[in-house]
Amino acid sequence: MTGTVRERLLDAISERFRREFAGPxxxxxxxxxxxxxxxxxxDYNGGDVLPMAVDRxxxxxxxxxxxxxxxxxxxxxxxxxxxxxxxxxxxxxxEWGWGGYPLxxxxxxxxxxxxxxxxELVVGxxxxxxxxxxxxxxxxxxxxxxxxxxxxxxxxxxQLALLAHRAENGFVGLRxxxxxxxxxxxxxxxxxLWLHCAGPRYEHVPFDPASCEVLVMDTKKxxxxxxxxxxxxxxxxxxxxxxxxxxxxxxxxxADYALADLDAARGAMDDVLFRRAxxxxxxxxxxxxxxxxxxxxxxxxxxxQLDASHRSTATDYQVSCEELDVITDAARDCDGxxxxxxxxxxxxxxxxxxxxxxxxxxxxxxxxEAFQRRFGVDAAFDVLNVGSGxxxx
Ligand code: GLA
Numbered sequence: 001m002t003g004t005v006r007e008r009l010l011d012a013i014s015e016r017f018r019r020e021f022a023g024p025x026x027x028x029x030x031x032x033x034x035x036x037x038x039x040x041x042x043d044y045n046g047g048d049v050l051p052m053a054v055d056r057x058x059x060x061x062x063x064x065x066x067x068x069x070x071x072x073x074x075x076x077x078x079x080x081x082x083x084x085x086x087x088x089x090x091x092x093x094x095e096w097g098w099g100g101y102p103l104x105x106x107x108x109x110x111x112x113x114x115x116x117x118x119x120e121l122v123v124g125x126x127x128x129x130x131x132x133x134x135x136x137x138x139x140x141x142x143x144x145x146x147x148x149x150x151x152x153x154x155x156x157x158x159q160l161a162l163l164a165h166r167a168e169n170g171f172v173g174l175r176x177x178x179x180x181x182x183x184x185x186x187x188x189x190x191x192x193l194w195l196h197c198a199g200p201r202y203e204h205v206p207f208d209p210a211s212c213e214v215l216v217m218d219t220k221k222x223x224x225x226x227x228x229x230x231x232x233x234x235x236x237x238x239x240x241x242x243x244x245x246x247x248x249x250x251x252x253x254x255a256d257y258a259l260a261d262l263d264a265a266r267g268a269m270d271d272v273l274f275r276r277a278x279x280x281x282x283x284x285x286x287x288x289x290x291x292x293x294x295x296x297x298x299x300x301x302x303x304x305q306l307d308a309s310h311r312s313t314a315t316d317y318q319v320s321c322e323e324l325d326v327i328t329d330a331a332r333d334c335d336g337x338x339x340x341x342x343x344x345x346x347x348x349x350x351x352x353x354x355x356x357x358x359x360x361x362x363x364x365x366x367x368x369e370a371f372q373r374r375f376g377v378d379a380a381f382d383v384l385n386v387g388s389g390x391x392x393x
Contacts (some may be wrong), residue, residue, distance in 0.1 A: 009059060010393065012075055017061045017122045020073055024063070026038075026122075027149060031141035031390035032057035033133040033184065034183035035214060035343045035352050037192060038283070038290040038305050040313045043177025045237050045280045046198040046253020047341040048287045049375050050294075051179055051212070052207060053187030055387040058125035058138040060102075062146040065118040074101045075124030085118040091173050101136050102143040104167025113164065115151045128218060128380075132344025136172075136223055137180030140164035144185075145390050157389075158200075161185035175225060176345075187389040194291055198253055205294050207386050212299040212338060214352055215360045217331065218380040219323035220241060221348035228318065230345050233276065240277040243268050254280050279316035283309060303339025303354045307332065310341035312352075319346030323371075327379060330370040334363045356385075 009017060010028060010371050017026050032053040039049030065071070070088070072081040081099035088107055092100030102121055110116050121143065127135045144160040144167075147153075155163070164181040168174050182195050182202065191204035241254040247265045251257055262277050269277070286305045293301035314320035320342055326349050328340040336359025343352045355363055364381035371379045 002304045005126065009126065009194065009208075010254040012274040013059055013061045013122050013124045015125075016073060016075060017120075020122065021063070021071065021120050026061040026063040026120075027146065027392040028059060028061045029142050029391065030057055030059050030148070030393050031145065031184045032187055032387040033127040033138045033214065034180060034187075035133065035134060035350075035384065036179065037294075037302065038309050038339070038341075039179075039287045040279075040309055040346075041198040041233060041237075041317060042255055042280060042283055042287070042321070043195075044175065045177075045241075045255045047255030047280065047284050048291075049177075049179045049195050049197060050192055050287055050290060051183035051195065053183055053389065054133065055386040056127045056212070056384060057184075057387065057390075058123055058127055058135065058142050059141045059393065060121050060123045060139070060146050062119055062143070064150050065120055067118065068116075069118045070103065071118075071120040072102055072328060073122045074098060075122070078137060078379070085116055089272070091172065096121040098139070099175075100172045101139045101167060104171030105140050105143040105164060106147060106324075107171055108163040108166050109147050109151060111181070113151065113153050114296040115153070115229055117151075119147065119150065121146070126295055128350075132223070132342070132346075132349035133186065133216070134180040134344065136168060137164065137184045140167050141181055141184040141390050145392070149392060157185045158182075164363040175231050185390060189388045190386055192294070192386070198255075199349060205291060207294065207306070208297060208299075209385055210357060211297060212302075212354050213357050213360055214384050215331070215355050215363060216343075216382045216384050217327050217351045217353060217364075218382075219327055219348060219351065219371070220377055220379060221321060221323045223345070223348040229347050233319065236273055236276045237280060240269060240273040243273065255284050257281055275316040275318075279312045282312055286312075299338050299354060303337070306339030306341040306352075306354060311333070313342060313346060317346075321346070321348055323348065323375060324351050326374055327367060328353070329370055330367040334366050335359065337363055
């Protein structure tokens with residue numbers, strides 16, 4: 001984000017905060033969104049993922065309240081949340097909408113530290129909401145960092161990531177893995193995060209912007225199926241894992257098995273479970289190849305792994321859609337594109353293309369025209385860079 005865009009956003013958040021809540025100025029915090037290079041739907045299967053925090057994210061202005069109330073405002077979403085802190089239980093309510101994320105984080109602090117003071121918060125940013133760039137993890141991590149600072153609890157980044165993850169998993173009810181919250185909370189400038197979700201353990205691997213840029217391509221297709229379809233995939237993987245344990249051998253996670261194990265269990269699984277498991281197992285191979293390529297500076301090989309990952313998520317995991325297939329195919333046909341795949345959970349939203357520096361503008365034009373001809377929709381394009389980590393602004 002350029003200095004001026006960021007300053008304008010921060011001014012808008014502070015101004016809204018002053019109008020809504022008056023009183024002394026709040027403290028302000030930031031957390032980035034992410035894309036995931038390879039490792040689709042591996043985090044909740046005990047596998048590896050390779051997310052990159054981007055230079056777009058969410059800011060929150062926040063302050064504690066002494067009257068036991070929680071009040072939440074967004075610059076872009078109309079719904080306002082005013083609740084009695086004591087009335088917040090262990091699950092979100094439909095009427096809280098986006099407020100479920102910060103409320104879930106607050107609930108996590110109350111459970112962990114016993115702190116029950118209310119707070120007020122305004123959020124805004126330059127990350128498109130609900131399109132696969134992890135706006136939900138960004139607001140969770142920004143709120144977690146804010147409450148940690150305001151309460152003076154001194155949790156480290158990994159503890160904050162886990163707390164943010166529990167907000168989404170337990171409080172909001174999406175059975176996601178830890179990738180998004182770790183990608184945001186543990187981001188390091190110039191690096192992507194190689195996260196072994198089973199540990200969890202992680203390493204930062206350098207990403208060279210002089211060799212490769214990330215073009216985000218937003219299909220504008222709403223991700224209607226994302227929650228039900230997502231939780232259904234989690235359940236299918238759990239069943240496939242149970243079947244492998246019962247029929248072949250007992251390993252802790254689905255991502256730990258080999259293709260030979262899967263073949264041995266073929267008769268015990270229906271075709272859908274077989275395909276889900278095959279995606280998970282082959283995606284583990286793609287991430288190993290992808291990380292080795294990244295370390296060697298071989299962005300062409302990394303791009304090939306993105307292409308293969310997209311094919312597998314589309315055919316075996318079935319979380320793509322026509323719009324994501326068309327936009328990634330059109331990108332692959334362009335000069336300077338190294339690879340393309342959907343990002344995030346799928347079902348709509350954004351795809352990414354790895355492009356040679358300097359090629360993005362032409363790729364965006366060509367792909368945008370093809371997409372418009374096919375769907376009558378103007379897709380949005382944006383070159384994102386490796387972002388910095390979260391913190392107080
Ligand atoms: C969503 C979830 C993540 C991960 C991805 C798929 O973004 O929140 O935990 O499972 O989908 O890779």
